[in-house]
Amino acid sequence: MKLVTGDMLWTNLTKIPHQYPYLSEDIVCDVVIVGGGITGALAAYYLTQAGIQTVLVDKNIIGYGSTRASTSIIQYEIDTDLVGLSAMVGEDDAVTCFKLCEKAVYDLQEVVNTLDDDCDFALQDCLYYTHNPSETKKIQKEYNKRKEHGFDVSFLDKNSASDKFSFPIEAGIYSTTGAARVDPYRLTQALISYSVQHGLKVYENTEVDKITPQDSNVYLETANSFNISANHVVIAAGYESLPYFQQKIADMYRTFTIVTEPIKTFDGWHKKCIIRDNEDPYTYLRTTGDNRIIIGGEDELIGSWSSKMSNLSQEDAASTSKYQRLEEKLIRYFPNIEGIKTAFKFSGLFGITHDGLPYIGEAAHMPRCYFSLGYGSNGILYAVLGGQLIKELCLDNHPKELSLFRFDR
Ligand SMILES: Cc1cc2nc3c(=O)[nH]c(=O)nc-3n(C[C@H](O)[C@H](O)[C@H](O)COP(=O)(O)OP(=O)(O)OC[C@H]3O[C@@H](n4cnc5c(N)ncnc54)[C@H](O)[C@@H]3O)c2cc1C
Numbered sequence: 001m002k003l004v005t006g007d008m009l010w011t012n013l014t015k016i017p018h019q020y021p022y023l024s025e026d027i028v029c030d031v032v033i034v035g036g037g038i039t040g041a042l043a044a045y046y047l048t049q050a051g052i053q054t055v056l057v058d059k060n061i062i063g064y065g066s067t068r069a070s071t072s073i074i075q076y077e078i079d080t081d082l083v084g085l086s087a088m089v090g091e092d093d094a095v096t097c098f099k100l101c102e103k104a105v106y107d108l109q110e111v112v113n114t115l116d117d118d119c120d121f122a123l124q125d126c127l128y129y130t131h132n133p134s135e136t137k138k139i140q141k142e143y144n145k146r147k148e149h150g151f152d153v154s155f156l157d158k159n160s161a162s163d164k165f166s167f168p169i170e171a172g173i174y175s176t177t178g179a180a181r182v183d184p185y186r187l188t189q190a191l192i193s194y195s196v197q198h199g200l201k202v203y204e205n206t207e208v209d210k211i212t213p214q215d216s217n218v219y220l221e222t223a224n225s226f227n228i229s230a231n232h233v234v235i236a237a238g239y240e241s242l243p244y245f246q247q248k249i250a251d252m253y254r255t256f257t258i259v260t261e262p263i264k265t266f267d268g269w270h271k272k273c274i275i276r277d278n279e280d281p282y283t284y285l286r287t288t289g290d291n292r293i294i295i296g297g298e299d300e301l302i303g304s305w306s307s308k309m310s311n312l313s314q315e316d317a318a319s320t321s322k323y324q325r326l327e328e329k330l331i332r333y334f335p336n337i338e339g340i341k342t343a344f345k346f347s348g349l350f351g352i353t354h355d356g357l358p359y360i361g362e363a364a365h366m367p368r369c370y371f372s373l374g375y376g377s378n379g380i381l382y383a384v385l386g387g388q389l390i391k392e393l394c395l396d397n398h399p400k401e402l403s404l405f406r407f408d409r
Pocket of ligand 1: 057256379
């Protein structure tokens with residue numbers, strides 16, 4: 001499974017700061033985390049903070065899976081909007097999910113504050129909008145629902161939006177809390193390094209081949225034939241966790257991203273807020289601390305693992321046309337911004353669940369194994385929630401929120 005393709009922004013900006021050894025002996029620990037992306041790193045942070053003896057293994061190197069392709073937009077909004085999610089899971093649960101994501105933004109801010117690196121974290125405003133007149137009522141309804149439940153939102157109509165943005169907006173929801181940006185690679189590295197200082201043991205180039213749950217323990221076998229015996233396993237292997245399930249738990253897409261060189265001024269972009277439209281597939285935009293623009297979207301369902309879209313190369317005409325469309329869109333969004341020049345182009349595989357919510361917790365067929373699968377565009381906030389909830393499971397607590405993210409929902 002080649003998760004990412006192209007020239008990734010984050011790992012170009014930051015070279016590998018630290019290398020970890022591979023496992024070369026049998027070990028025993030309380031919890032072993034499989035996967036050293038942002039999800040495993042956050043789980044490691046919460047577990048070591050709770051004083052739990054934790055080991056993390058990655059078959060490759062830290063942060064070089066999907067994490068390094070992430071656009072890393074952090075926002076309380078879920079792919080499925082509040083009205084849509086209410087229809088699927090009931091209004092109370094839908095509101096709880098939105099509120100959990102909102103809280104997770106500030107929890108992440110607190111986590112970053114404890115690290116040696118600011119990870120380019122910054123709180124941001126965010127805009128969810130439509131340019132389609134026939135969608136205005138839908139956005140208004142979504143706004144009303146969010147307002148009713150206490151989210152800090154204002155409604156933008158065509159006129160009020162034109163003062164703030166240079167692209168056509170028929171209706172929009174502007175949120176002044178619950179969103180942020182971060183550099184996901186620096187965050188992953190900083191979390192691991194912090195956790196190592198607090199007792200975490202890390203092994204790179206250590207692939208887990210087999211997981212065998214037993215009554216009181218779980219045994220893991222690595223590709224180099226070393227054994228790990230643990231009380232619990234946290235499976236944070238991203239989209240490579242899919243083979244642990246016989247049934248389909250996510251639809252896989254390829255999503256495309258371009259990143260510009262740093263820009264001098266942002267005419268027509270109110271407060272450089274995070275932007276997402278309500279098209280299918282949607283387009284999303286954010287900026288970085290060094291004033292680059294990131295624009296992503298153009299998602300395509302990959303079909304089977306052997307399909308062309310699964311294995312698409314950068315040179316393929318389908319990739320070229322996707323990047324070109326993003327470049328053209330960017331100019332249409334911001335005709336007044338001068339000097340837009342593409343610096344990086346990449347694409348990545350991306351899983352979405354039927355309701356846009358993650359899977360977190362134990363799967364019936366693998367006792368003592370806790371999955372943290374933040375599938376959907378809120379993967380990073382879901383990783384925060386996964387870390388928090390799995391820490392509780394490892395402490396033998398059973399938070400009620402876990403039922404929102406169970407496998408058999
Ligand atoms: C292009 C793109 C844009 C995105 N944009 C956003 C966004 O704006 N906001 C957001 O919140 N989320 C976004 N996401 C989703 C988010 O990036 C992912 O949810 C997140 O990066 C997944 O992190 P992870 O740690 O679970 O997986 P990964 O980063 O893939 O890490 C999993 C790790 O597990 C290791 N591994 C796998 N199998 C084994 C094994 N058998 N043994 C040992 N190690 C193993 C891998 O080597 C890998 O390092 C985006 C994703 C993509 C691809």
